[in-house]
Amino acid sequence: EVQLLESGGGLVQPGGSLRLSCAASGFTFSSSDMSWVRQAPGKGLEWVSAISGSGGNTFYADSVKGRFTISRDNSKNTLYLQMNSLRAEDTAVYYCAKPPEGYNSGWSKLGYWGQGTLVTVSS
Amino acid sequence: QSALTQPASVSGSPGQSITISCTGTISDVGGYNYVSWYQQHPGKAPKLMIYDVSNRPSGVSNRFSGSKSGNTASLTISGLQAEDEADYHCSSYTSSSTVLFGRGTKLTVL
Numbered sequence: 503e504v505q506l507l508e509s510g511g512g513l514v515q516p517g518g519s520l521r522l523s524c525a526a527s528g529f530t531f532s533s534s535d536m537s538w539v540r541q542a543p544g545k546g547l548e549w550v551s552a553i554s555g556s557g558g559n560t561f562y563a564d565s566v567k568g569r570f571t572i573s574r575d576n577s578k579n580t581l582y583l584q585m586n587s588l589r590a591e592d593t594a595v596y597y598c599a600k601p602p603e604g605y606n607s608g609w610s611k612l613g614y615w616g617q618g619t620l621v622t623v624s625s
Numbered sequence: 626q627s628a629l630t631q632p633a634s635v636s637g638s639p640g641q642s643i644t645i646s647c648t649g650t651i652s653d654v655g656g657y658n659y660v661s662w663y664q665q666h667p668g669k670a671p672k673l674m675i676y677d678v679s680n681r682p683s684g685v686s687n688r689f690s691g692s693k694s695g696n697t698a699s700l701t702i703s704g705l706q707a708e709d710e711a712d713y714h715c716s717s718y719t720s721s722s723t724v725l726f727g728r729g730t731k732l733t734v735l
Contacts (some may be wrong), residue, residue, distance in 0.1 A: 537724075539671075546628065547663070547671060547714050549724035561722050602673055602682050610659035610718035611676035618670060 504528040504614045506598050511619030518588050518623070524581040524598030524616055532556070532576035535601060537609040538583050540594035541618075550596070551583065552609035561609075566592075588623045595620050629654065629715055631727035638735045642703040645730045647715030648696055653725050655696035659718035662691055662700045665729075666711045674713075675700060702732075710734040 510522040524536070538550040551572040552561045560572050571584040581598050595618040602613020630648040637643040647654065647662075654660055660678045663671035673682050675691035678698060688703045698717070702709055715727040 539726075546729035547665075547716070547726040549716070549726060552724075563723055597670060602676065608659075608718075609724055610657075610716065611661045611673060612663075612671075613673045613676075613682055615670040615672075 504600070506600065506614060506616035508596060508598055508616045508619040511596065511621045513622045513624065514588055515625050516589060516623055519584070519586045520588065520621060522583040522585065522596055522598075522619060522621070524583075526579045526581065526598075526600070529600070530606075531574075531579040533606045535607050535609055536572075536574065536581045537599045537612060538572060538581075538596060539599055539612065539615075540592075540596045540621075542591070542594040545594075548594070549609070553581070555606060585621070588621075590623050593621060593623045629717060629725055629727035631713075631715060631730045633728070634731045634733065636733040636735055637702075637705045639705050639707065641705050642701060643705060643732065644702075645700045645713055645715075645732070647698045647700070647717075647727050649698075649717055649725065650696055652720040653717040654693065654698050656720060657718045658693070660691065660693060660698040661716045662689075662698075663714045663716070664709075664711045665714065671714060705734055707734050 505527045507525045537552040553572045569587045597618045599612035599615045662675040665671045679691045
């Protein structure tokens with residue numbers, strides 16, 4: 503069974519940093535592209551970033567480019583999101599997600615999601 | 626990039642059919658057959674309902690169908706049921722190799 507478990511969320515001051523983790527199990531992690539998607543309170547979903555299975559290719563939304571860094575440790579089956587220079591508008595539940603069964607590549611279709619971790623940016 | 630355009634809300638009675646639209650540009654919806662739809666109940670993670678415009682993942686009811694014409698994709702739910710009441714989000718791959726979501730549509734089953 504595919505499981506994605508996010509952690510690392512919490513309260514941080516504007517300008518601060520936070521690192522999110524997503525522990526994966528139940529599939530061949532190193533073969534799967536992975537994504538981060540966030541949802542501000544009462545708002546829609548916003549795609550944040552994606553990374554290829556090898557970690558060699560990364561992509562970011564314009565809203566986080568230059569501030570957030572996605573990475574992965576395939577030996578630990580873990581995905582990360584390093585968030586720097588945090589702003590109030592980064593307040594959201596952050597989900598990690600992967601392609602559906604039968605697919606390893608791409609981030610346009612996300613078939614498995616974690617339960618999310620809440621990041622609150624406030625003074 | 627601006628979010629894809631979805632109606633804020635739609636409603637229908639049990640047994641009826643509804644359609645939710647998702648409008649983008651040639652750089653996203655119109656340029657690629659990589660439109661997905663997600664269902665999200667309050668406090669829950671999103672669930673993939675349709676991918677690649679019209680494909681249903683295993684386990685998703687065939688009451689859910691997707692289509693696309695030009696820069697607009699659509700999700701149709703037939704035979705509405707009470708449990709279909711949820712938020713629905715569309716997304717599309719873009720020419721920047723990113724993904725763009727809509728702002729979401731709240732479906733109310735009357």
